[in-house]
Amino acid sequence: MPMKSYKFLLIVGDGMGDRPIPELNFKTPLEYAVTxxxxxxxxxxxxxxxxxxxxxxxxxSAPAHLALLSYDPYASYTxxxxxxxxxxxxxxxxxxxxxxCNFATVDEELKxxxxxxxxxxxxxxxxxxxxxxxxxxxxxxxxxIFKHSVEHRGVLILRGSNLSPKISDIDPGREGExxxxxxxxxxxxxxxxxxxxxxxxxxxxxxxxxxxxxxKARSNKGLPPANFILCRGAGTLPQLKSFTEKFGLKGIxxxxxTLIKGVARTIGFEAPLIEGATGGLDTDVYAKAxxxxxxxxxxxxxxxxxxxxxxxxxxGLIESKVKMIEKIDGMVGRILxxxxxNNLCIAVTADHATPISIRDHTGDPVPLLIHAPGILSDxxxxxxxxxxMKGGLGRIRxxxxxxxxxxxxxxxxxxxx
Amino acid sequence: MPMKSYKFLLIVGDGMGDRPIPELNFKTPLEYAVTxxxxxxxxxxxxxxxxxxxxxxxxxSAPAHLALLSYDPYASYTxxxxxxxxxxxxxxxxxxxxxxCNFATVDEELKxxxxxxxxxxxxxxxxxxxxxxxxxxxxxxxxxIFKHSVEHRGVLILRGSNLSPKISDIDPGREGExxxxxxxxxxxxxxxxxxxxxxxxxxxxxxxxxxxxxxKARSNKGLPPANFILCRGAGTLPQLKSFTEKFGLKGIxxxxxTLIKGVARTIGFEAPLIEGATGGLDTDVYAKAxxxxxxxxxxxxxxxxxxxxxxxxxxGLIESKVKMIEKIDGMVGRILxxxxxNNLCIAVTADHATPISIRDHTGDPVPLLIHAPGILSDxxxxxxxxxxMKGGLGRIRxxxxxxxxxxxxxxxxxxxx
Numbered sequence: 001m002p003m004k005s006y007k008f009l010l011i012v013g014d015g016m017g018d019r020p021i022p023e024l025n026f027k028t029p030l031e032y033a034v035t036x037x038x039x040x041x042x043x044x045x046x047x048x049x050x051x052x053x054x055x056x057x058x059x060x061s062a063p064a065h066l067a068l069l070s071y072d073p074y075a076s077y078t079x080x081x082x083x084x085x086x087x088x089x090x091x092x093x094x095x096x097x098x099x100x101c102n103f104a105t106v107d108e109e110l111k112x113x114x115x116x117x118x119x120x121x122x123x124x125x126x127x128x129x130x131x132x133x134x135x136x137x138x139x140x141x142x143x144x145i146f147k148h149s150v151e152h153r154g155v156l157i158l159r160g161s162n163l164s165p166k167i168s169d170i171d172p173g174r175e176g177e178x179x180x181x182x183x184x185x186x187x188x189x190x191x192x193x194x195x196x197x198x199x200x201x202x203x204x205x206x207x208x209x210x211x212x213x214x215x216k217a218r219s220n221k222g223l224p225p226a227n228f229i230l231c232r233g234a235g236t237l238p239q240l241k242s243f244t245e246k247f248g249l250k251g252i253x254x255x256x257x258t259l260i261k262g263v264a265r266t267i268g269f270e271a272p273l274i275e276g277a278t279g280g281l282d283t284d285v286y287a288k289a290x291x292x293x294x295x296x297x298x299x300x301x302x303x304x305x306x307x308x309x310x311x312x313x314x315x316g317l318i319e320s321k322v323k324m325i326e327k328i329d330g331m332v333g334r335i336l337x338x339x340x341x342n343n344l345c346i347a348v349t350a351d352h353a354t355p356i357s358i359r360d361h362t363g364d365p366v367p368l369l370i371h372a373p374g375i376l377s378d379x380x381x382x383x384x385x386x387x388x389m390k391g392g393l394g395r396i397r398x399x400x401x402x403x404x405x406x407x408x409x410x411x412x413x414x415x416x417x
Numbered sequence: 418m419p420m421k422s423y424k425f426l427l428i429v430g431d432g433m434g435d436r437p438i439p440e441l442n443f444k445t446p447l448e449y450a451v452t453x454x455x456x457x458x459x460x461x462x463x464x465x466x467x468x469x470x471x472x473x474x475x476x477x478s479a480p481a482h483l484a485l486l487s488y489d490p491y492a493s494y495t496x497x498x499x500x501x502x503x504x505x506x507x508x509x510x511x512x513x514x515x516x517x518c519n520f521a522t523v524d525e526e527l528k529x530x531x532x533x534x535x536x537x538x539x540x541x542x543x544x545x546x547x548x549x550x551x552x553x554x555x556x557x558x559x560x561x562i563f564k565h566s567v568e569h570r571g572v573l574i575l576r577g578s579n580l581s582p583k584i585s586d587i588d589p590g591r592e593g594e595x596x597x598x599x600x601x602x603x604x605x606x607x608x609x610x611x612x613x614x615x616x617x618x619x620x621x622x623x624x625x626x627x628x629x630x631x632x633k634a635r636s637n638k639g640l641p642p643a644n645f646i647l648c649r650g651a652g653t654l655p656q657l658k659s660f661t662e663k664f665g666l667k668g669i670x671x672x673x674x675t676l677i678k679g680v681a682r683t684i685g686f687e688a689p690l691i692e693g694a695t696g697g698l699d700t701d702v703y704a705k706a707x708x709x710x711x712x713x714x715x716x717x718x719x720x721x722x723x724x725x726x727x728x729x730x731x732x733g734l735i736e737s738k739v740k741m742i743e744k745i746d747g748m749v750g751r752i753l754x755x756x757x758x759n760n761l762c763i764a765v766t767a768d769h770a771t772p773i774s775i776r777d778h779t780g781d782p783v784p785l786l787i788h789a790p791g792i793l794s795d796x797x798x799x800x801x802x803x804x805x806m807k808g809g810l811g812r813i814r815x816x817x818x819x820x821x822x823x824x825x826x827x828x829x830x831x832x833x834x
Contacts (some may be wrong), residue, residue: 129457374436374774376445376781376802392803394812396472403473408779414778415490416477417497417650 015310015354048393079235242268432727465810496652544798659685
């Protein structure tokens with residue numbers, strides 16, 4: 001089998017799937033957008049629809065990507081905190097419990113005034129370093145690691161023995177409500193201990209942040225003080241067989257956002273910083289195309305993630321979503337301008353639908369197209385939710401995608417003789 | 418339910434599925450071949466595509482047929498050796514470990530010169546009987562049973578207690594390489610013991626074969642001596658509920674090759690010798706049709722296997738594959754000339770694709786057609802990989818086939834009340 005000569009390209013438009021939109025004459029953004037490159041691939045390749053997790057289940061982005069990359073989401077998704085930490089290049093150790101955190105603003109009664117403390121917090125790194133000095137006196141001992149990422153976001157790691165991710169969130173998820181104290185979710189010593197430690201951290205962090213000169217300065221400028229750390233999504237490092245071990249392929253992830261990089265790193269992908277890949281609507285898709293072409297020389301499997309389609313959907317921005325889809329199409333076109341498809345296996349899909357009418361993830365199946373050398377094509381000539389319903393792939397699951405794609409290059413092992 | 422009056426006919430073209438072939442104007446052999454009988458059945462019946470094992474997984478023929486016959490391949494496939502032995506009508510006992518074997522030619526350094534010792538070995542039965550005299554002194558004792566089948570092929574059975582199939586192959590699978598010594602694949606006493614016994618058998622067999630007058634005569638005639646037994650595919654007898662126990666139907670297998678007969682016998686099918694069914698490109702499909710018609714009188718479920726499509730694919734013979742498909746079509750036509758479809762449930766499919774461009778099994782879904790009395794047909798009028806993509810059965814799994822087929826005759830038990 002001429003396996004080594006094949007390259008693989010997986011392109012995921014986050015939340016790209018949608019439903020009919022009245023403002024687009026009841027077309028979906030994918031139907032409305034001008035996408036000559038995706039349509040051409042659909043015409044020459046094969047299409048279908050895909051339940052990334054299971055029919056009707058709205059996927060979170062982390063388990064969705066685990067499934068798309070061939071990892072059973074129910075077995076491999078161990079809480080979002082761990083993936084965020086990995087995305088920030090924090091080396092997680094076995095037994096660490098990680099949390100997604102927000103700098104937030106609370107009043108004297110610990111009621112949440114602003115879940116993001118104004119979102120722009122230039123003082124965040126200074127504040128974060130003050131939190132790393134917190135030491136909690138418990139036996140066995142625990143180490144506190146707090147790292148700021150961007151804007152109001154950060155990650156907290158508790159490191160030590162007898163820790164458990166089975167505790168509830170501090171963050172109630174809504175403003176105007178009081179913060180919650182962490183509680184064990186199971187009747188287990190480690191869970192009790194972890195909840196106690198987290199509550200103590202949050203209390204001490206509040207004391208430190210409340211008195212911090214940087215926050216006093218913010219208040220003086222009329223800005224909301226970043227005086228509280230809202231924690232949620234406790235998670236541990238999943239122990240997964242790497243993608244290379246599973247398939248003998250070296251993978252790289254081209255993404256702007258931390259969470260997706262974290263997921264990719266968990267399965268042994270490289271996830272370098274791509275200049276211009278912002279994870280926002282302003283992301284430079286040509287920089288991503290350029291990176292894909294560059295890394296194709298030394299990696300086998302290139303996974304490109306584009307976040308903008310999801311961001312536009314959550315914010316209800318119809319035109320922005322259409323434009324982001326056209327940018328993805330342009331990115332695909334740029335790659336194919338420079339890379340011959342004769343030894344390239346391509347899949348284009350979404351990790352879930354985020355219909356603009358809903359502004360949140362839904363469990364609708366997502367459209368999928370595959371193009372590979374020698375592929376038996378179907379009659380579908382357009383890449384959209386509706387056109388792909390008639391595709392030759394029928395309706396598959398997220399977990400089926402990688403085996404189907406890799407099968408075209410002879411990478412899958414025969415089962416039995 | 419008038420179950421008794423229905424007959425079932427399953428026709429499997431081994432490796433019949435394919436991909437577009439430039440020499441056939443980018444049609445597949447199924448699309449290119451003239452198949453009026455299959456097309457007529459497709460038109461009157463219902464079609465679909467099927468992942469025999471799982472999407473994207475290339476199936477071996479033995480586990481594929483287990484799945485097609487409703488046995489979970491992951492639970493029932495216990496190594497190819499056992500199925501080969503059953504195909505040779507060797508009564509396997511519980512605890513026996515069976516191996517597929519080749520007579521081969523090796524040099525003084527045990528490097529493989531010819532994996533098949535010239536393929537034609539008229540002396541094979543004489544050589545085999547000398548091997549059955551080998552006695553290996555171990556405690557508990559082990560019995561050696563070696564049986565020649567056709568050409569260079571044979572089966573070795575180790576019979577005794579504390580034996581394990583969890584050992585590696587002697588056969589490296591390639592010429593020019595040295596033979597391998599069997600190693601235990603798990604840290605287990607029985608596996609160590611079995612590897613040691615197999616290595617001792619192979620060593621002693623080599624001594625005997627090397628000095629055997631039949632081999633001296635071969636060498637004198639310039640033929641490669643059959644001086645080594647390459648063993649592979651250690652397997653044990655799978656403990657499966659018979660097809661009759663599961664469905665109350667008496668089954669018979671009409672096949673030319675050992676392996677498929679072995680699979681069928683494992684689940685309680687009869688697998689008689691069919692005169693003219695060679696398992697090759699020259700197989701007499703009318704003899705198979707005649708046998709099917711004869712056995713339909715006393716059996717409920719007739720399973721016809723045709724190997725030629727796979728052989729042609731592995732050898733890259735486009736025209737031969739097209740012709741084999743047309744022969745299968747003729748066989749179906751002959752059966753329907755004599756058998757009224759009013760009480761016949763028919764399925765035609767493949768156990769896997771063997772695209773001529775790849776010359777090996779792939780994980781592509783296979784086309785499937787079902788015709789049964791009273792069936793709701795779809796709009797598909799042709800039996801091919803692409804036409805069946807639009808079929809009313811959608812995309813199913815190999816394990817679903819028998820329940821779907823039997824459902825038309827009211828054989829399936831109601832689940833709950």
